[in-house]
Structure formats: C-alpha cells, structure tokens
Amino acid sequence: MVNVFGLLELNAPLALDEKRCVNTIKPQKECNLCEKICPTKAIDLNTFSVESSSCTLCGACSLVCPTEAISVEIDYVGVIKDFEAKEICIGCVRSDKAEVILPCIANLNEKDILNISTKKKLYFDISPCESCVYSFSKDIKNLISKAIYLSKVFRIGNIPSFAEEDYKPKFRHTSFKNKQKEEFSVSNKExxxxxxxxxxxxxxxxxxxxxxxxxxxxxxxxxxxxxxxxxxxxxxxxxxxxxxxxxxxxxxxxxxxxxxxxxxxxxxxxxxxxxxxxxxSHKHICENCGKVFYTKEDNQSLCIICQKEKNLQNMILDLLK
Known part of the structure; x- marks a missing residue:
C-alpha cells in the first residue's frame, strides 16, 4: 500500500497561477468554481490566496478550474506509475480496498487517469464517496466515467473501471470462448x-x-x-x-x-x-489609411477601423437627409 498523505508535509503544495485565472483577465469576477467547491472555504478569490491551515488538499478546486490556474504540487501520477503492481485500486483513506491512498480521488483529472492507464490498470473505489462530507460523489463519478469513455475512444490498453465488492477482474471466463468475434468488433478506425x-x-x-x-x-x-x-x-x-x-x-x-x-x-x-x-486570411492595404490589414474576405478594401468610420459617416448622412 502507498499512502500519499506522507507527501503532504511539503510546504505550500497548492500552487496558484494568477495569470491563468479567468478573473484576472476579465474586468469582473465571473468565475468562482474553486471558491464554491472548496469544502473548508479555504480559497479567497478577493485576495487570490489559500488558507493553508484549512486546506485539505482534496484537489476539487484544481479539478473544476477551467484554465488550470490551481494545481496540487504533488506528483500523484508519478507515484502511481512507479507502483510495482500492474493493477491498482485507488481510493481515499476511508477505503478498505485501495492500494494507493489519495487525499481524494478528485486530485486526478481525466488526463492524469489516461496517462496512468497507458501503464497500469486502474480501479477506483468510490464506495466512501456517497457518505463523504465533501459531497464530491457526483463530480468524481463523472470524472471517472469520462476517463473510461476517452480511454475507449483513444484505444488505450488499460480501461479504468469502478471497483466493486471484489475489484479484481473476473470477466475472462470460459463463457466468452463460444462468442463470435463479430459480437466484439469495434467501429471502423478511420x-x-x-x-x-x-x-x-x-x-x-x-x-x-x-x-x-x-x-x-x-x-x-x-x-x-x-x-x-x-x-x-x-x-x-x-x-x-x-x-x-x-x-x-x-x-x-x-x-x-x-x-x-x-x-x-x-x-x-x-x-x-x-x-x-x-x-x-488575405493581406490587403486599406484604401483610406494605407495600413496593412488581414481579412478572410477577398473584396474588402477598408480596414476594420476605417470601415467603422465609413459606416458611422453613412449613418449620419442618412439621418440628415
């Protein structure tokens, strides 16, 4: 068993990149997904800071951030890929099946799961999620379902799955031997x-x-x-x-x-x-100001600024008629 909680002794393992945050680019605060999902209210977007004493490193904020402005500075992917076993069950500290224990499964995103699945067969024990105080059960189910779907689309060798009572694979039975190959054919690759x-x-x-x-x-x-x-x-x-x-x-x-x-x-x-x-786009020279401009239209003779000025002049002339 590998308990990743031992890595949490790192100083400030939660990294914030203010340049990536949508709210630093747009004039008004329009995104507060990280603030809303944080179970301990450790994130303050007004000061763009995290209260480290309250943060549990569940990873939910990094999971929902659309621009990846928040990340956990712990190499969970590397730790799991270095695990000796080829088949691994992943869960949290409340799981009695997990061989790799994370603060929360939400620390992994779809890309992480696909990355690990190129080397390992992953099983996820989400049985503790339903009663978890963090209430991420739906998000985690969606996350793993998307990863399963994408691994099939990209034909990754190891398809991740949910861990049942006995998470070890039991599908290689003799009952499959008599099935026709056509029943298991996949869609045309092209x-x-x-x-x-x-x-x-x-x-x-x-x-x-x-x-x-x-x-x-x-x-x-x-x-x-x-x-x-x-x-x-x-x-x-x-x-x-x-x-x-x-x-x-x-x-x-x-x-x-x-x-x-x-x-x-x-x-x-x-x-x-x-x-x-x-x-x-095609390169043109504006007939009015002489500046170079680009447009997808072949017959455009004015740059966008001069075109707006011309439209304004025409509108004024129409009003004066």
Whole structure:
C-alpha cells in the first residue's frame, strides 16, 4: 500500500497561477468554481490566496478550474506509475480496498487517469464517496466515467473501471470462448477518428468564420498557447486546448460578429500537441489609411477601423437627409 498523505508535509503544495485565472483577465469576477467547491472555504478569490491551515488538499478546486490556474504540487501520477503492481485500486483513506491512498480521488483529472492507464490498470473505489462530507460523489463519478469513455475512444490498453465488492477482474471466463468475434468488433478506425465527439470536459476545438482580421486577441489570451498566428494562418492545437473559453471571450470583445466559435469536443485524429492551420486570411492595404490589414474576405478594401468610420459617416448622412 502507498499512502500519499506522507507527501503532504511539503510546504505550500497548492500552487496558484494568477495569470491563468479567468478573473484576472476579465474586468469582473465571473468565475468562482474553486471558491464554491472548496469544502473548508479555504480559497479567497478577493485576495487570490489559500488558507493553508484549512486546506485539505482534496484537489476539487484544481479539478473544476477551467484554465488550470490551481494545481496540487504533488506528483500523484508519478507515484502511481512507479507502483510495482500492474493493477491498482485507488481510493481515499476511508477505503478498505485501495492500494494507493489519495487525499481524494478528485486530485486526478481525466488526463492524469489516461496517462496512468497507458501503464497500469486502474480501479477506483468510490464506495466512501456517497457518505463523504465533501459531497464530491457526483463530480468524481463523472470524472471517472469520462476517463473510461476517452480511454475507449483513444484505444488505450488499460480501461479504468469502478471497483466493486471484489475489484479484481473476473470477466475472462470460459463463457466468452463460444462468442463470435463479430459480437466484439469495434467501429471502423478511420470513421471513429474522423468524428467530432461532443464532450463536456477539458477538450476543445475552434472554428473561424468571416470577419476575422487576425487581430491576435485569441492568441494573446490563450493560457495553453493552443493558438498561433503565423503568416496569415491561424494554427490550432487540439491537444493543448482545455476549452476554457477565453479565446471566444476575447474575440467577442474585439469583434461584434464574433468570428471565433469554441466547441467542446474530442477529435481523436487531432488529439496531439501538433498545430494545424484552421483558417487563412488575405493581406490587403486599406484604401483610406494605407495600413496593412488581414481579412478572410477577398473584396474588402477598408480596414476594420476605417470601415467603422465609413459606416458611422453613412449613418449620419442618412439621418440628415
């Protein structure tokens, strides 16, 4: 058994990155997920601080943070992957089945579980969650269910599962020997990988419509550096995107037409950290001010500033008629 509570003696193991927090970027405090979910009210967003004496390191705040501004500075993934056994049951201190004990299962996110599952077969004992004072039962069930779903999508060898009364696998029985292979066939690989799978999690995909002038607001605000603008191309990495929504927010401030749209989805064929071009704009010289500007429209002759001025002039002239 490995009890990770021994690692909690580290000084200030909960790290806050103020630059990543949505509330430091937006003019008003719009996100308080970490504050709401904290069972001991240890987080104060007004001072952007954590009361260390109250914090239990349950990890719920890092689980719900959309921009990963909060993280527990303990390498749970490394500890579990170094465990000798190939099949491991994970739980909290109240579990009587767990071989690796965490302060709370919420310390792991979907990516952590997928990472560990490349090496280990994981079982999660959530039996103590229903009566836990932290009330994270629903969140933890959703977390593990998403990880199971994604591990099947990405065809990871070890599919995580929930621990039952006897968590050891019992499905390799002779009753399966007489089953036809066709009954266990999987979807066509090319068809599966080309699909966009709707998914409420930390995965996203963006689409760019007409009206984009390469202002760079989306690139500048992205905390994961998932967007890069180079040589009139907008390049995007699906594997880096965490679907925080800041790019869509910044685009809406810069352009009323909101040319950037974020979709929460998993695209297996694109789930790498590689960048691919998703939009190209054309270089133009404004007929009015002479400045270079970019647009997806071929026949645009004015930059966005001059176009707005022209629209305002036309509106005034119409009122004077």
């Amino acid at each position: 068809e599966l990988c080309s699909n966009k799978i709707p998914f409420e999690g930390k995965f996203g995909h963006i689409e760019i419509s007409e009206g984009c002038d390469l202002c760079g607001a989306c690139e500048a605000i992205c905390p994961q550096r998932a967007i890069k603008i180079e040589n009139a191309f907008i390049n995007f990495s699906h594997g880096l995107c965490i679907a925080c929504g800041l790019c869509e927010y910044a685009c809406g401030l810069s352009h009323p037409s909101r040319p950037l749209t974020l979709r929460k989805a998993v695209i297996p064929s694109k789930y790498t950290k590689d960048y691919e071009p998703i939009s190209i």
